[in-house]
Amino acid sequence: MGGRDATMVLLDENGIRCDGRKIDEPRRIMIKAGGLKNADGSAYIEFGDNKILVGVFGPRDVHPKHMSNTDTGILRVRYHMEPFSVGERKNPAPSRREIEISKVIKEALEPAVMLDKFPRTAVDVFIEVLQADGGTRCAALTAASVALADAGIPMRDMVAAIAAGKVADTVILDVNNEEDQAGQADMPIGYMPSLEKITLLQLDGILTPEEYKKCVQVGVDGCKIVYELQKKALHEKYFGNGGD
Amino acid sequence: MDNKRKYVIPGDVVTTGPFRPEQNVILEGNKIISTTIGISEIYDDSVKVIPLTGKYIPKINDLVIGKVISHTSLSWELDINSCYVGFLPAQDVFGRDFSAHADELATKLKSGDLVAARIANFDRTRDPLVTISDRDLGKIDSGDLIKISPSKVPRLIGKRGTMIQTIEMATDAAITIGQNGWVVVSCESPEGLLKAKKAIEMVDEKAHVANLTDQVKEMLESRGES
Numbered sequence: 001m002g003g004r005d006a007t008m009v010l011l012d013e014n015g016i017r018c019d020g021r022k023i024d025e026p027r028r029i030m031i032k033a034g035g036l037k038n039a040d041g042s043a044y045i046e047f048g049d050n051k052i053l054v055g056v057f058g059p060r061d062v063h064p065k066h067m068s069n070t071d072t073g074i075l076r077v078r079y080h081m082e083p084f085s086v087g088e089r090k091n092p093a094p095s096r097r098e099i100e101i102s103k104v105i106k107e108a109l110e111p112a113v114m115l116d117k118f119p120r121t122a123v124d125v126f127i128e129v130l131q132a133d134g135g136t137r138c139a140a141l142t143a144a145s146v147a148l149a150d151a152g153i154p155m156r157d158m159v160a161a162i163a164a165g166k167v168a169d170t171v172i173l174d175v176n177n178e179e180d181q182a183g184q185a186d187m188p189i190g191y192m193p194s195l196e197k198i199t200l201l202q203l204d205g206i207l208t209p210e211e212y213k214k215c216v217q218v219g220v221d222g223c224k225i226v227y228e229l230q231k232k233a234l235h236e237k238y239f240g241n242g243g244d
Numbered sequence: 245m246d247n248k249r250k251y252v253i254p255g256d257v258v259t260t261g262p263f264r265p266e267q268n269v270i271l272e273g274n275k276i277i278s279t280t281i282g283i284s285e286i287y288d289d290s291v292k293v294i295p296l297t298g299k300y301i302p303k304i305n306d307l308v309i310g311k312v313i314s315h316t317s318l319s320w321e322l323d324i325n326s327c328y329v330g331f332l333p334a335q336d337v338f339g340r341d342f343s344a345h346a347d348e349l350a351t352k353l354k355s356g357d358l359v360a361a362r363i364a365n366f367d368r369t370r371d372p373l374v375t376i377s378d379r380d381l382g383k384i385d386s387g388d389l390i391k392i393s394p395s396k397v398p399r400l401i402g403k404r405g406t407m408i409q410t411i412e413m414a415t416d417a418a419i420t421i422g423q424n425g426w427v428v429v430s431c432e433s434p435e436g437l438l439k440a441k442k443a444i445e446m447v448d449e450k451a452h453v454a455n456l457t458d459q460v461k462e463m464l465e466s467r468g469e470s
Binding site: 040041058059060061070112114117118119120121149150151152153154155156157158192193194195231234235238239240 | 251253254255256257268270272277279280281295296297298299301327328368369395452
């Protein structure tokens with residue numbers, strides 16, 4: 001992980017954070033739909049210093065067969081961090097943390113995808129984190145949703161995600177690695193903007209009820225910013241421009 | 245809603261009001277929401293989205309091109325470029341007096357053979373049942389297979405078949421389009437075959453471009469002179 005500086009100021013008196021952002025300002029986000037030829041759908045996201053590639057396959061045959069469901073298709077998600085994605089080499093074997101994040105992302109996508117049209121099939125989502133800098137689960141969820149749309153999987157809505165948090169007793173948007181390590185709370189939020197529904201909400205840290213409400217509001221507003229970029233990425237690939 | 249057609253992505257509200265949701269849209273409250281990337285079309289009483297991406301989902305009566313994967317003593321299995329395999333019973337080929345002992349399936353269709361087939365029956369509980377007992381169906385003996393995205397098949401056919409007619413006229417090729425995105429082209433002259441293939445690939449790549457028929461026509465004619 002990036003070196004923790006004991007003298008680092010997370011939030012200065014002018015409301016500027018350690019990387020120069022304002023309290024409600026997300027990092028630079030770039031999303032690209034497509035890019036992988038052999039996958040049915042794919043997406044690449046740069047979320048600050050996070051770099052994540054997602055490939056989607058399916059609907060396709062389920063192997064092993066006993067996992068298949070005769071009523072509906074199933075969604076399988078693998079979140080994986082490359083050995084070179086963090087400062088110190090990460091063992092490529094799936095860790096406890098990666099298994100948890102895979103499950104969390106799967107459950108955050110499930111309300112959006114409509115797999116009941118494809119019984120006895122599976123949709124596989126492969127998430128590869130090439131470079132990590134805090135907030136990978138949100139970035140991965142955002143990219144996975146674009147990749148699923150690119151694959152043509154029917155979806156009720158896109159899922160956009162971003163983290164809100166608390167540092168220096170202030171509610172902030174888009175927690176980076178330093179703020180995650182030294183901050184007081186981290187709350188990743190996944191949100192379906194058109195249906196106005198939350199599909200992912202985790203919280204690590206302690207918040208008062210007021211701060212909690214504020215955090216959710218800040219996170220949901222942040223998701224709407226991310227959603228616009230998802231929309232732009234898909235429009236660019238399919239309609240050749242940023243808007244209609 | 246003033247304009248009838250627009251570009252949509254999943255979650256976009258196509259329209260609100262008393263419309264019947266058709267393909268690729270869902271009704272959520274009184275909003276009609278697109279479930280896929282595509283072009284929305286609003287008719288007098290219904291709304292649909294024409295998808296621009298996605299796998300082939302079998303529909304009854306669709307003409308598809310299938311490739312024989314394997315057979316049992318009673319049926320063939322066809323790869324129809326979908327998440328399900330096509331099921332072709334032996335009776336369909338041998339007739340009703342088919343006998344599993346007397347008739348050998350491999351004599352009619354071997355694995356790797358291409359067939360033009362029609363989806364006879366499909367529901368969510370079983371794999372699609374296909375048939376080749378109809379006019380123009382059956383084993384394809386000659387021609388080149390081209391794979392395009394199934395969502396671009398309507399574009400290749402064009403409005404009332406204009407696109408495919410343009411290609412066929414200019415190249416003298418016979419083109420069979422399967423709804424599953426597999427296309428078989430056969431032509432007497434090798435140049436015609438090459439040109440037709442090129443045109444089909446062009447449609448696949450530039451499906452979203454307006455006036456594509458004219459562009460294809462131009463391409464076909466310019467190549468003809470050189």
